[in-house]
Amino acid sequence: MALEGDRWINTYLWIVLLAGIIIFAVPFIALLNKIDFTGMLAIMAYPQVKASIMLSITTAFVATIIALLLGLGIAYILAFWEFPFKGAVDTFSTLPMVLPPSAAGYLLLLTFGRFGLLGRPVLERFGITILFTSYAIIIAQVFVITPFIITSTKSAFLDINPNYIRAASTLGSDPLHILREIVLPLSSKGIIAGTIMAFARAIGEFGASVMVAGLLQTMPIAIFNMTMGGSRDEANIIALILIVISFSILFIFKHFIGERR
Amino acid sequence: MSLELRAISKSYDDTVVLRDISFRLEPGELMVLLGPSGAGKSKTLEIAAGIETPDTGSVVINGVDVSSVPARKRGVGFVFQDYSLFPHKNVFENIAFGLKTRGEKNARGRVEAIAREMQVEGLLDRFPDQISGGQQQRVALARALVFQPDLLLFDEPLSSLDQRVREQLRKTLKKIQRKHHVTTLYVTHDYVEAIALADKIAILKEGRILQSGPPDEIFYRPMSREVAEFTGMTNIFDGSVFQSKGGSSIIRFNGLELVVDSALPLGDVTVCIRPESIMFVRPERPSSFENNFDGIISEMESFGSAMQRIGVSVEGTMFYVNVPNHVVEKMKLEAGKGVKISLKKEKIHILLGGEG
Numbered sequence: 001m002a003l004e005g006d007r008w009i010n011t012y013l014w015i016v017l018l019a020g021i022i023i024f025a026v027p028f029i030a031l032l033n034k035i036d037f038t039g040m041l042a043i044m045a046y047p048q049v050k051a052s053i054m055l056s057i058t059t060a061f062v063a064t065i066i067a068l069l070l071g072l073g074i075a076y077i078l079a080f081w082e083f084p085f086k087g088a089v090d091t092f093s094t095l096p097m098v099l100p101p102s103a104a105g106y107l108l109l110l111t112f113g114r115f116g117l118l119g120r121p122v123l124e125r126f127g128i129t130i131l132f133t134s135y136a137i138i139i140a141q142v143f144v145i146t147p148f149i150i151t152s153t154k155s156a157f158l159d160i161n162p163n164y165i166r167a168a169s170t171l172g173s174d175p176l177h178i179l180r181e182i183v184l185p186l187s188s189k190g191i192i193a194g195t196i197m198a199f200a201r202a203i204g205e206f207g208a209s210v211m212v213a214g215l216l217q218t219m220p221i222a223i224f225n226m227t228m229g230g231s232r233d234e235a236n237i238i239a240l241i242l243i244v245i246s247f248s249i250l251f252i253f254k255h256f257i258g259e260r261r
Numbered sequence: 262m263s264l265e266l267r268a269i270s271k272s273y274d275d276t277v278v279l280r281d282i283s284f285r286l287e288p289g290e291l292m293v294l295l296g297p298s299g300a301g302k303s304k305t306l307e308i309a310a311g312i313e314t315p316d317t318g319s320v321v322i323n324g325v326d327v328s329s330v331p332a333r334k335r336g337v338g339f340v341f342q343d344y345s346l347f348p349h350k351n352v353f354e355n356i357a358f359g360l361k362t363r364g365e366k367n368a369r370g371r372v373e374a375i376a377r378e379m380q381v382e383g384l385l386d387r388f389p390d391q392i393s394g395g396q397q398q399r400v401a402l403a404r405a406l407v408f409q410p411d412l413l414l415f416d417e418p419l420s421s422l423d424q425r426v427r428e429q430l431r432k433t434l435k436k437i438q439r440k441h442h443v444t445t446l447y448v449t450h451d452y453v454e455a456i457a458l459a460d461k462i463a464i465l466k467e468g469r470i471l472q473s474g475p476p477d478e479i480f481y482r483p484m485s486r487e488v489a490e491f492t493g494m495t496n497i498f499d500g501s502v503f504q505s506k507g508g509s510s511i512i513r514f515n516g517l518e519l520v521v522d523s524a525l526p527l528g529d530v531t532v533c534i535r536p537e538s539i540m541f542v543r544p545e546r547p548s549s550f551e552n553n554f555d556g557i558i559s560e561m562e563s564f565g566s567a568m569q570r571i572g573v574s575v576e577g578t579m580f581y582v583n584v585p586n587h588v589v590e591k592m593k594l595e596a597g598k599g600v601k602i603s604l605k606k607e608k609i610h611i612l613l614g615g616e617g
Binding site for chain 2: 161163164166167168169170171172173174177181182185186
């Protein structure tokens with residue numbers, strides 16, 4: 001571009017650059033400045049810290065698998081079925097992406113809590129406890145991340161030339177064969193990209209899970225609790241781990257998107 | 262294998278796409294569905310293939326009603342306008358696709374054989390985006406032919422290709438169809454393609470068959486003005502019969518007179534003359550045909566690779582004439598030149614009164 005010739009534009013760009021560094025880079029430097037690298041391994045071995053890492057990774061993993069199973073089917077229905085109020089359903093299915101997570105968590109409380117809609121009539125009758133267990137965390141994460149998989153999968157499905165599917169069926173393919181040979185291979189990049197983003201979001205989920213997690217702590221919840229409780233060293237390490245995980249996921253994602261087409 | 266469509270109708274919401282479509286193809290026959298876009302040609306093809314289901318009516322292949330048989334079990338080869346080769350599979354895998362679904366053992370041998378026949382044997386390792394449009398369509402044809410279908414369906418297969426490749430591929434296609442003796446239904450909006458390929462033509466417009474029959478009948482004896490216009494009948498005039506006796510009549514239109522070889526009732530008629538039925542004759546020579554006009558060449562335009570379409574103005578009425586390039590050169594035809602055109606009375610087709 002050749003906009004740098006203008007003095008005002010130039011000034012603006014330099015200000016932006018400086019502000020960008022302050023807003024985006026300095027916080028990371030602040031964290032690195034606080035971290036006691038010599039005690040790092042010891043802190044990571046604290047039961048509380050270890051537990052939060054394990055809980056985050058396992059819940060995010062399970063939630064991503066559930067979200068994938070849900071998301072693929074919902075994406076298919078939204079892409080290819082015709083039904084009344086489809087537009088509204090489509091919007092509704094992506095609502096959790098913009099809904100404040102704490103509101104989402106509150107909705108889950110109203111559903112699965114002791115006095116919730118499903119609490120007494122269903123769960124209590126069968127002796128099932130969901131609230132304040134890792135199941136609740138998984139449900140909260142699924143609620144928040146499924147839309148990521150739905151949107152990217154749906155657009156991948158819609159990108160497939162319908163004639164490919166027609167051609168395959170005239171060539172003798174049954175629906176399962178078409179799914180395996182045509183639909184999944186041609187939409188795999190979109191599905192994988194959505195899944196990576198969903199996993200990243202699940203690892204970082206705080207607002208919805210904190211409402212239903214009770215005493216359990218995922219990494220983001222642990223950071224909050226430790227900060228409030230004054231355990232700064234632990235909070236520092238967990239924040240660093242989260243940053244490393246997020247950065248790696250984004251890196252993989254970008255690399256992946258870069259390979260598209 | 263024969264194919265028969267019986268009273269097929271199809272609508273979407275309030276839009277009727279096909280109304281009461283019926284026709285029959287004999288084994289080995291090639292029928293062209295000719296019509297403007299939106300006429301329902303592709304829909305008819307998709308219903309024959311089983312990709313679409315009709316609201317009413319039935320599809321009969323070899324005497325068996327296959328209306329409820331899904332596409333994958335109909336054994337029909339389908340060639341799409343956009344080729345629709347699977348982009349993630351190479352040429353070999355594309356061609357072999359229909360053999361794999363049928364559990365065919367000797368896939369490699371058969372793929373190689375058909376690839377040689379379609380002249381794509383050197384491209385088997387390439388992916389669709391690495392070969393040209395013409396090559397892609399050859400591969401698509403090989404993919405549709407390799408499992409020896411009972412029926413071949415073509416949906417405007419040549420319309421995205423350029424003129425030269427199109428003419429080439431049209432010849433290949435005709436040759437292959439004859440050799441394999443496959444019953445074929447071919448959709449196009451190009452009447453030149455229809456003449457080149459068809460054993461039988463059906464003219465489709467607004468979901469209805471206007472006329473069907475052998476090409477000669479469609480092109481030289483259209484039943485309506487609509488059919489005439491769509492099949493490249495460039496000279497259509499409204500006139501009236503003012504004299505009729507002894508097996509011939511005289512028609513007057515735009516102040517000109519025309520002798521035709523049948524006794525027609527007096528009254529309004531539509532005159533149809535094909536552009537290739539009119540001849541240029543040297544003014545100094547007496548013409549052996551009944552109808553002769555003096556005019557001036559006012560338009561010239563290439564028509565295909567070997568013809569010119571020439572507009573001759575005769576006292577304000579324009580006659581369009583198709584002439585091979587070598588005749589244009591020999592007779593030194595050019596815009597502004599005075600010429601004499603001549604027309605045999607048998608070559609004039611008349612639509613009576615209300616039919617036009």
